Amino acid sequence: MRHLLSAADLTRDDTLLILDTAVELRSLADRPIKKLPTLRGRTVVNLFFEDSTRTRISFEAAAKRLSADVINFSAKSSSLSKGESLKDTALTLEAMGADAVVIRHGASGTPHRLANSGWVRSSIVNAGDGTHEHPTQALLDAFTLRRHLGDLEGRRVTVVGDVLHSRVARSNALLLSTLGAEVTLVAPPTLLPVGVSTWPVQTSYDLDSTLDKSDAVMMLRVQHERMNDAFFPSAREYSRRYGLDDRRFALLPDHAVVMHPGPMNRGMEISATVADSHRSVIVEQVTNGVAVRMAVLYLLLSGQRSSPAAEEATA
Ligand code: CP
Numbered sequence: 001m002r003h004l005l006s007a008a009d010l011t012r013d014d015t016l017l018i019l020d021t022a023v024e025l026r027s028l029a030d031r032p033i034k035k036l037p038t039l040r041g042r043t044v045v046n047l048f049f050e051d052s053t054r055t056r057i058s059f060e061a062a063a064k065r066l067s068a069d070v071i072n073f074s075a076k077s078s079s080l081s082k083g084e085s086l087k088d089t090a091l092t093l094e095a096m097g098a099d100a101v102v103i104r105h106g107a108s109g110t111p112h113r114l115a116n117s118g119w120v121r122s123s124i125v126n127a128g129d130g131t132h133e134h135p136t137q138a139l140l141d142a143f144t145l146r147r148h149l150g151d152l153e154g155r156r157v158t159v160v161g162d163v164l165h166s167r168v169a170r171s172n173a174l175l176l177s178t179l180g181a182e183v184t185l186v187a188p189p190t191l192l193p194v195g196v197s198t199w200p201v202q203t204s205y206d207l208d209s210t211l212d213k214s215d216a217v218m219m220l221r222v223q224h225e226r227m228n229d230a231f232f233p234s235a236r237e238y239s240r241r242y243g244l245d246d247r248r249f250a251l252l253p254d255h256a257v258v259m260h261p262g263p264m265n266r267g268m269e270i271s272a273t274v275a276d277s278h279r280s281v282i283v284e285q286v287t288n289g290v291a292v293r294m295a296v297l298y299l300l301l302s303g304q305r306s307s308p309a310a311e312e313a314t315a
Contacts, residue, residue: 003115003124004296007135007174015178018295019143025298026291028065039068042301045098047089048127049075049105054262054286055127055136059102062293068301071096086110090119098122099301108132123300131165131226136296137261138171140289141218142179144281147288148257149215153180158210159201161220161242161269164191165227168261169220173201184210188242190231207242211251218259219244219270235268245271249279257281 001014010018028034044063048056056072063070073093075081080089093101100123103111108130115124128134142152149155157176163169163185176183177200184202185192196203204210211217222238232238239245244258249271252258258270258280266272275282 001300003111004135004300005111005115005124005126006133007138007171007178008133010135010175010178012178015139015142015175018139018292018299019146021295021299022139022143022288022291025065025294026288028294029287029291034065035067036065037067038298039063039066039301042068042099043071043097044068044100044102044297044301045071045073045093045096045122046127047073047075047093047101047103049080049103049110050128052104052127054289055104055134058286058289059125059127059136059293059297061290062297063100065290066294066297068099068297071098086114087117087119090114090117094120094122100125100297102127104128106130125296125300128167130167131170132167133171134167134261135171135175136289136293137168138175139296140285140292141168141172141259141261142175143288143292144259144285145176145181145216145257147284148281149255151180152176155181155215156184156213157181157216157218158184158186158207158214159218159220160186160207160244162191162222162231163187163196163220164193164231165223166220168218170199172218173199177201184214186210186242188232188238207244207248208251211248212253214252214256216257216259217244217252218261219264221261221263222265222268239268243269243271244274246273249274249277252279259285261285 102125104127110129111124111126159169173183186204186207260282
């Protein structure tokens with residue numbers, strides 16, 4: 001694997017290799033010194049053209065815990081604001097010796113353009129492109145689900161809300177089905193994308209009828225910033241039909257977990273009490289994101305010489 005661009009590119013074996021490597025790396029989080037020497041001398045560039053809290057910080061933490069050098073590049077404070085092109089930005093990063101470029105961009109397909117352009121030799125990692133994909137979010141979600149539910153074969157995951165604008169929903173639909181889970185997308189008709197019938201999922205407009213059969217429910221953020229039209233009559237109506245409130249929370253089986261990729265609109269797609277409840281794994285998703293992103297960087301940049309534990313022993 002040279003790049004990580006799409007969950008669709010990952011076979012079941014690829015996915016399990018990343019998730020099992022992340023299990024090994026997650027144990028680092030419990031140690032007083034959270035560092036391995038594995039990527040010493042390598043440079044990871046975080047190239048973010050769109051805002052991010054979790055993804056940018058966790059890629060930075062992941063790279064630093066593997067002893068890589070990290071360059072954080074924010075489009076707002078760069079020459080991009082003076083009109084510099086993606087190509088010239090990429091050539092600049094290449095000249096600085098980037099080994100991996102972690103890119104988030106508002107335009108779907110930008111990471112693929114960078115990976116296939118021939119402008120850079122670095123590994124490209126998609127950290128979210130437009131409404132298309134967010135593969136490391138799906139990996140950290142699968143990692144979190146496996147911690148709570150074990151093998152995902154036959155497990156039922158319900159993904160609820162603004163599927164139309166969600167790169168998280170698409171990547172999860174692809175990755176979770178690769179792992180054998182049964183994914184149901186629940187949304188108003190206006191927030192399901194054209195072509196969803198070709199996805200490896202079931203769809204429903206009725207949240208109440210899916211909850212008692214769900215092993216996990218993943219709430220999606222309503223992406224107001226991508227909506228230039230009215231997709232539902234009012235926030236109150238959306239919340240009433242598709243919000244995970246206390247009444248709906250009570251319909252879930254006892255073992256079911258509640259997820260959200262963040263950032264959350266509390267009171268809109270999820271109530272504050274549900275978000276903070278004992279069955280919410282939303283904060284744990286963030287912790288797991290560091291381990292999963294460490295695994296991705298490790299596997300892309302180390303050439304899989306040996307396991308992280310073996311590398312530590314010989315350091
Ligand atoms: N889940 C996610 O991508 O969050 P950020 O936008 O904060 O990175």
